[in-house]
Amino acid sequence: MHICLSDGWGGLEMYPARIIPELQRQGWEPHGLALAGSRVAASLSAAGIEPLTMASRGRALLQVGRVLAYLKHHAVGVLHCHKSSDLRLGALLASLRPGLKLFFTDHMGVTRPKKDLYHRWAYGRVTRLFAISEATRARNLAAFPLPAERIRRLYLGVDLSPYVPRLDEAARESLRRELVLAPDQVAIGLPGRLTPGKGQALWLEGLARLRAIAPDLAWHGVLIGGLTAREGSDEAYVGRLRERVAELGLEKDVTFTGFRSDLPRLFEALDIVCVPSRNEAFGLTVVEAMAAGKAIVGANSGAIPELLEADCGRLAASEEPQAWAEAMAELGRDAVLRRRLGQAARRRAERQFDVRAHVRALTDEYAGIVGHAVGT
Structure with a gap:
């Protein structure tokens, strides 16, 4: 499940819908969680999946039981967040349902340290943090409370x-x-x-x-x-x-x-x-x-x-x-x-930068396959 509770519209918000068709071609069953009425939700629908929607980020936290029931019903074992604010929900879900794998892509390039108690808790539940360039990975290593081996560079891909x-x-x-x-x-x-x-x-x-x-x-x-x-x-x-x-x-x-x-x-x-x-x-x-x-x-x-x-x-x-x-x-x-x-x-x-190679590297990480050319 890709979680993107944003009402904006930029590269970060476009990403889940960009890769969903390729995830499906490679045999995965993608799901989405988005804000009701957002362009993210509309883009997911246009990409071929009907997302679970919430009225607000706060409502998503209050309805965590509903989200857990959805995950159980659809046998979802992987969560992938794209906004740092969505990690509150992702980390809570991973805490309440042991066995869920939690991934986070830093699309923006962190600009300040995130090593306080809350961030240590939230990022501590992240299976893998993806940096989208070597430039951002260098900043990630300095800013996030994660060991270097859990921060991987994975360039974005496009459908050529x-x-x-x-x-x-x-x-x-x-x-x-x-x-x-x-x-x-x-x-x-x-x-x-x-x-x-x-x-x-x-x-x-x-x-x-x-x-x-x-x-x-x-x-x-x-x-x-x-x-x-x-x-x-x-x-x-x-x-x-x-x-x-x-x-x-x-x-x-x-x-x-x-x-x-x-x-x-x-x-x-x-x-x-x-x-x-x-x-x-x-x-x-x-x-x-x-x-x-x-x-x-x-x-x-x-x-x-x-x-x-x-x-x-x-x-x-x-x-x-x-x-x-x-x-x-x-x-x-x-x-x-x-x-x-x-x-x-x-x-x-x-x-x-072919999206097919990007998604193969991504799903290898989802599946826990080590050694794909993702970057270090």
Whole structure:
């Protein structure tokens, strides 16, 4: 059972529904526990399972007997939590029903020590804690009251198949026109939630400098992401981004797409994908762009340098717009280089980030099989 009692919507909340189809293909029977009416609950339903739902996190604790009865009825032996606040329920269930295995994935990257009495109790019942990158594992080792052997690095995985190009030239050009792209323009995209940590403001400054250092380059920026809180974005920040676009004179040079459910197809319309996130715990957007075979510029901070090897893309300092402008200019001027980097990125995604391998490693842990290449 995957437990995610969150009313937000980001990579953490999307994770259970992302892997459920592959869990089923590999012979497991997944269940879910989510907040009633949440996007998590809706995503689990869309993935093919009807989750057990609770009105609130507090209600879930008060109805622990109901959850235990559900676990017994469905012979559930593994719990997997994705928010640290959900460990209260997970640890309580594991305490009340000996034999339950409890797993926790730290999707966010812990930022402060968690070694007080409560956290020693809760994490003491965790069978395995998964870090989603080496960068976060280093922080986990320092912050959590667990021995090193119970903290394992397990990179996230994606289903690579949707990212294989499908559009013919006419459909691709039609999509580019929808994004306000002229035929001769290099399309520079930035997908992700519109929140300060994702670096959109830095990217806009980089685009303004790109215009200055490469006046001969025809380009257009495509900012992909929801514009409302319901879609996971910071509405005040979105307003500031629009104001900055106007101040920089980029109104005709940048398209705000709003939320799009067709990201794999949007990648086909892009030439360069930028991921300027600061201190990213993993960098799922980087992997998705790699799967799509795109030339990528990523921030040189957090886990992104682990994902984006030198032959797969370029790294730029997360606080230096000039570095971003120079990287975008280099890739924008060289279509052959973009193609080579994109092909190398796709091959790395196939080797390292396929959801099938991720789920095999995960279920080996569920089953207590030691020795799979999960990381140390």
